[in-house]
Structure formats: structure tokens, C-alpha cells
Amino acid sequence: MQPDQQFLRIPGPTPVPPSVQRAMNQPMIGHRDQETKDLLHRIKPKLKPVFGTEQDVLIIAGSGTAGLETAVVNAVHPGDEVLVIVTGAFGDRFVQICNEHQIETHRFDIEWGEAVKPELIADYLRQHTGIKAVFATFCETSTGVLNPVKELADVIHKQSDTLFIVDGVSAIGGADVKMDDWGIDILITGSQKAMMLPPGLTFAVVSERAWQVIETNDRPSFYFNLTKYRKQLENDATPFTPAVSLLFGLKQVLALFEEEGLDTVFARHERMKNMTRAAFRALNIPLLTTDQAASPTVTAVRPDDFDPDALRNELKKEFNMTVAGGQQHLKGHIFRIGHMGYCSPADILQVIGIIEVALNKIGKTVKLGTGVGAAQEMMLSGGI
Amino acid sequence: MQPDQQFLRIPGPTPVPPSVQRAMNQPMIGHRDQETKDLLHRIKPKLKPVFGTEQDVLIIAGSGTAGLETAVVNAVHPGDEVLVIVTGAFGDRFVQICNEHQIETHRFDIEWGEAVKPELIADYLRQHTGIKAVFATFCETSTGVLNPVKELADVIHKQSDTLFIVDGVSAIGGADVKMDDWGIDILITGSQKAMMLPPGLTFAVVSERAWQVIETNDRPSFYFNLTKYRKQLENDATPFTPAVSLLFGLKQVLALFEEEGLDTVFARHERMKNMTRAAFRALNIPLLTTDQAASPTVTAVRPDDFDPDALRNELKKEFNMTVAGGQQHLKGHIFRIGHMGYCSPADILQVIGIIEVALNKIGKTVKLGTGVGAAQEMMLSGGI
Secondary structure (H helix, E strand, O other), rough: OOOOOOEOOOOOOOOOHHHHHHOOOOOOOOOHHHHHHHHHHHHHHHHHHHHHHOOOEEEOOOOOHHHHHHHHHOOOOOOOEEEEEEOOHHHHHHHHHHHOOOOOOEEOOOOOOOOOEEEEHHHHHHHHOEEEEEEEEEOOOOOOEEEOOHHHHHHHHHHOOOOEEEEOOOEEOOOOOHHHOOOEEEEEOOOOOOOOOOOOOOEEEHHHHHHHHHOOOOOOOOOOHHHHHHHHHHOOOOOOOOOHHHHHHHHHHHHHHHHHHHHHHHHHHHHHHHHHHHHHHHOOOOOOOOOEEEOOEEEEEEOOOOOHHHHHHHHHHOOOOEEEEOOOOOOOOOEEEEEEOOOOHHHHHHHHHHHHHHHHOOOOOOOOHHHHHHHHHHHOOOOO | OOOOOEEHHHHHHOOOHHHHHHHHHHOOOOOOHHHHHHHHHHHHHHHHHHOOOOOEEEEEEHHHHHHHHHHHHHHHHOOOOOEEOOOHHHHHHHHHHHHHHOOOOEEEEEOOOOOOOHHHHHHHHHHHHOOOEEEEEEOOOOOOEEOOOOHHHHHHHHHHHOOOEEEOOOOOOOOOOHHHOOOOOEEHHHHOOOOOOOEEEEEEEEEEEHHHHHHOOOOOOOOHHHHHHHHHHHOOOOOOOOHHHHHHHHHHHHHHHHHOOHHHHHHHHHHHHHHHHHHHOOOOOEEOOOOOOOOOEEEOOOOOOOOOOHHHHHHHHHHOOOOEEHHHHOOOOOOOOOOOOOOOOOHHHHHHHHHHHHHHHHOOOOOOOHHHHHHHHHHHHHOO
16 A cells, blocks of 8 residues: 555545645635625536526535434424434434434334335325325435435325425435426435535525425524525525535536536446446345445445455555445445545446455455456446 | 546656645745755755665756756766667667767667666777766666666776766656665656656756766856755755745655655555556567566557557547557557556556456457456565
């Protein structure tokens, strides 16, 4: 390993593109000065297509969890009944936030590693007619599952006036989403995943229907008050001090999205997913999820004949390469490779190449080049 | 290809480590202020082991060619007889510089792709006793040959008081050198190769014997006057404005060398060479040089059934990966991969993986994963 070289392949924070890093190095500006207004004015229209919406995308200084809590406290009143679909650690987090706010929470657990089946939610909502909001996780980062958000929206809106609130944290920017067309009511993400920024920003988009609910909620929180963010953003401003450097970076991220083309961005993520999965299949190392449930941004691998944490330690120690482990009951059973944001097929070849070497070093003999070859084959076939 | 991602794998300029880039971003300081003196004071002792010398390493703002011309104009007088060993484009450059200065130049040409045999030089010097200096290229960047500088020094100093002047531009920092022990009289390098900096600095080290000659040369050049640099550096200063940002970066480069350990740095370069060569051997694609003549910092490949420039174009267009082509009569016949400085075995796996894909795309069918597997095998065997 060479000092100063590291390979960050966890599902966020992700590497930041050099031009974004440079953009963030600009001299500080006053957060009430015209420069900041100009910055927000330029960012506003370019954020919308990333979320598939015509609504303004509200920008809040805070982590992804701040965004999730913002959604909860604005859209739901204490005592309201809600349904939380839990497909992993981040669905679980929505439950914890709802509990914190004395919300009547129905918890719908799905086996970790599987995606939710929309018909199950349709049934549940038919049997529980008082539910005001359904919470789901788009990409469940802890398992690498992409839940069928479009189909969920269909069944939810068929049944009731229930709001549909989606955690898009490790999906938005890497997976296509059509918030308006699909009928998502609140969509949240963070900056440090497929949005290619350091952590520190959370984004919230709200449908017209959700605004009507939020407007009846007169004191959701002082800081997490979405109405304040909406009102200020109409004038290219924020209610509280924005994270200015991250806005400098965001402007450049949006320029990069525009240069590559969003469709190409999403296709690149699909390709990286397919390459990663093909590699582990060729190596006969089991994947946690099915192809159908797999996220384009993160892949969970569930080995049956070696210790994933031994592999992770070897990768870190010998190559300064970081991949993620399992969370909660999957700890010690899986490892997860992030392939989102500033990451390309060439990086996947490198990750797989190094993992093959590291596996042999920890005593799991694999034929060198096998996984890489399968990933290369997937690149060449051009099929995404 | 993702915007903002590029793979620079030419034999210099090479990628700059992030911590070096950050170091160079420090606010400017006055070049006659104490801060600059402190900087040079810290740099001075740490540069010496990189060149294998107890002499001060003189730092001149200029390119590698500026360093070569500095060596010529200081150590040789117009009308003196010198011998230039030409093993490629950079040996040829020494000849051009000598011609420019009306020096009586003997040119000793070696087939490009081969290293010089020291006994040939011994013979030549026995037959031409008036030669005051011999010029050689340590790593001939245009062919990926590492000339046997130690053995050359032995035969040169056995025969005469001839000075031995070495262009170390793509070697120093990547290949071990013992200037004092081997008896090199002037050793030159540039900043943008294995020294991990942007272009803009050239380094010159001078033996006691060479200083005696230089001191008789009262007007070598106003700017390229080594005596001025020596005198000023004794007081931690430079005769002319130094390239201050590059000095900030150099201090950090030397910290990285210290952290990794110079022996490990050199071993890493050997390993990258061996990986690269093993990969092309496994792919049945001919290398330009023999193992014995091969440089640890750059590998030249001479394909016999595809156009190297078609491969280079494909790499650039599809993957934003740059490898070098051939120079002069090797143009269109070879391509060259730089593996020096901020480059690791993981990067070699990536380069080879991408080249295999690109080869298939340009119609040269290779079995995917073959070259990568051979390179991985070389990593695993641990043998450098």
C-alpha cells in the first residue's frame, strides 16, 4: 500500500470528484449576500430532474437522518397512525424517529435482503384504514436492496389519501426516480452518496398533496420546518445559515450530471451493479439479494466459506481499501461494496482484482482473474 | 467514462498525491522570507537519500531539459570532447544540447529498446582518450530501458578522469541509486516523474570531482550557474526566485517517501514492473525490452498484430485513460505505460483490466482476465 492512496468503496460517504473538491475550496461568501442568492438560483432548476420533480428541492444543513426526521415531524402529527416498511437498518431508523415523536407506528418487517412486495402493503392498508402515511426506503443501504417504490406508490394511492414518504438516501443520483409521475409525496436524500458530495446536506422534496398536510401542522420544529425552507427558497434564500461550501460543490455536481447526462449516470450505476454481481457469481461467492431486488448503488455479498470481516481487515491492512460490513444481525455475515457517485466500471475492475488477491491471502483460494474476467465480459457486452 | 475521472498512465507527468496537492495550496510566502529558508532547510537533508548522496541537492526552477542543459554548460567547455550514449530519444536530446554549445560530441548509438553494454563503452574510451565527460540516460523514457549506470561508472572511472553525467529524469524516486558509491559525477532529475510533483523543478547533484571542473568554468550561464545555487543553498536560499508552491509540495513528497520507506518505494516500482510484464506475457503481446534491461518505472509494449495507436485512441475515448505512444522511429510501433510515483499495484490491475477490454473492442481478441490474473499472481507471489 502506498501512503496517501486509499480506496473508499463503502456505500457512502463516497469519493468526491476533484472538480467538486476544488469548487468547495472557493473563498467563503456571506450567506445573506447576493452571491449566495445567485448560487441557489442556479442550483434550483438543475436539482429538479435528479429527483424527477417540478417542485423545488429544499436544501437543509444536516445529515440524511435530519432529512428523515424532517419528513416525519412535518407530515405527521403525534398520535397519527403510520406504516413503516422495514427492509433493513434504515427502515428501522424511520421507526425509531416515529417512536421518538409519539406516533402510532405500524411496523411491517421484511426479511433483510429481500425487497417488499407491493401487494402485501396493499393488503395491509385495506385492513388498516386509519393510516395517514407510509414510509419506505428506496435503496436499503444495509442490504443493497432497491425497493419497488413506483409500484408501492401505485398501491398506496389506490387505497387512500395516505401520504407516501420515501428515504432516497443511497439511491437519488444513482437510480432513476420520477417523483411526480410515480406519486411520491416526500422524497429525502443526503449529500454523501450518489450526490458525490461530503456529508452535511439533506434534500427534501414535497408534493402538492403533502404540502396541504404540512400546512395544517403549525409547529413541527423550529429548524426542521419545511414551510420556512419553501418560503425562503422562493427568494433564493434559506431560513438558516446554509452550508455554503457544500453549495459550491453542489453546483459543480449538477454540472457533472449535466455533462454526463442523467440517463448515462443511471446506466453507469446499472452497469457497475451488473459487473459486481457477475464477478461474485463467477467466483461462486453468494450474493445477499436476487437480481430483481438488487440496488444499482451497493452490493451485499454473503460468503458461505470465509469470514467477511477477515476479508475486510485484509483489504484495509494491505491495500487501504475499505468496504463495509453488515449491520445488526447481518454483522459478521456480509460485506458490502458501494458503487455509486464518483465511481466507474474501471473502479469495479480494480475492486474485484484486489478482492481476488486478498481472498487468496486469507486462505480462500479463488482462481485469479475469474471475477475480473466476468466483470470485463459485462462491460464488453455493453448490456447494462 | 465519467466526467472528471481520468487515468494518467504516461511516463510523466504523473498523478500528484492528494496530500501533495493540498500542500501546494498553501498561501504564498515571500521567497526571501524566513519561511522559505525554513522550508529549504527542512527539504535539504531529506532529498539526499533519494539520490544516494551526501552532497546537497540543488533545486532549479525549470524542466528536466533545463537540468540537462545545466549539466552540460557547467561541466563542459566549448570545444571539449564528450561521449553521449544514445539509447533513445533522451540520449538524443543530450547530443542536441551538446551540439548547441559547440561541444565536440561523440555519439554512441544503441538499438532502441536495448540497454548499453558497459564493455563497449570501456573499449570506446580506450580508443578515444581525449573524452572529458560521458553522458548517459539512467531510465530511457522513450523505450522503458534502465541502463546499467553503476557498471558504466565502474568502466568510466577505471579508464580516465572523465566525468560521468547521468540523466535520472524518469528513474530517481522510483529506482534505487547510490550516486556517491557508484561514482556518478552529475545526476539530474525532474519533478514530474517518480518525484510525484507537477513539472517545474529540476534537481542537480554534483560530485566533489565535478565541482573541481565546474569551478574552472567561470561563465557557464547566468541562470544555470551551479556555483551560485551551491553557494546560496548553503544558507538555505536560492539565487533566483524558487518555484515556492512546488517546494511546499516537495516537502510533502519527502514526508511520503519517509513514511513508506525508500526501500519499499523502490520495491513497489519493481513489483509494478513485474506485474505489467507478466500481464503482457500472459496475453502473448510482445514487450520491447528484455527483463534484464527493463525499467521499474515505464514499460514499452510492441504489439505484432494490432495498432498501438488504435488501442491508445480507444483507451482515451472510452475510458479517459492515457498511455504514451512511441517516439521518433518507434512512433506507431509501441505504446508505453508509466508506473511510477503515485501509482500502486492496484492501479496496475486497473490499467491491465481496462486494456484487455479495449483490446477486444478494437478487434484484438484476448481472453478476459488473463493479463490481470498474471499480474495478480505476481502480487500474490510477493516476489518483486
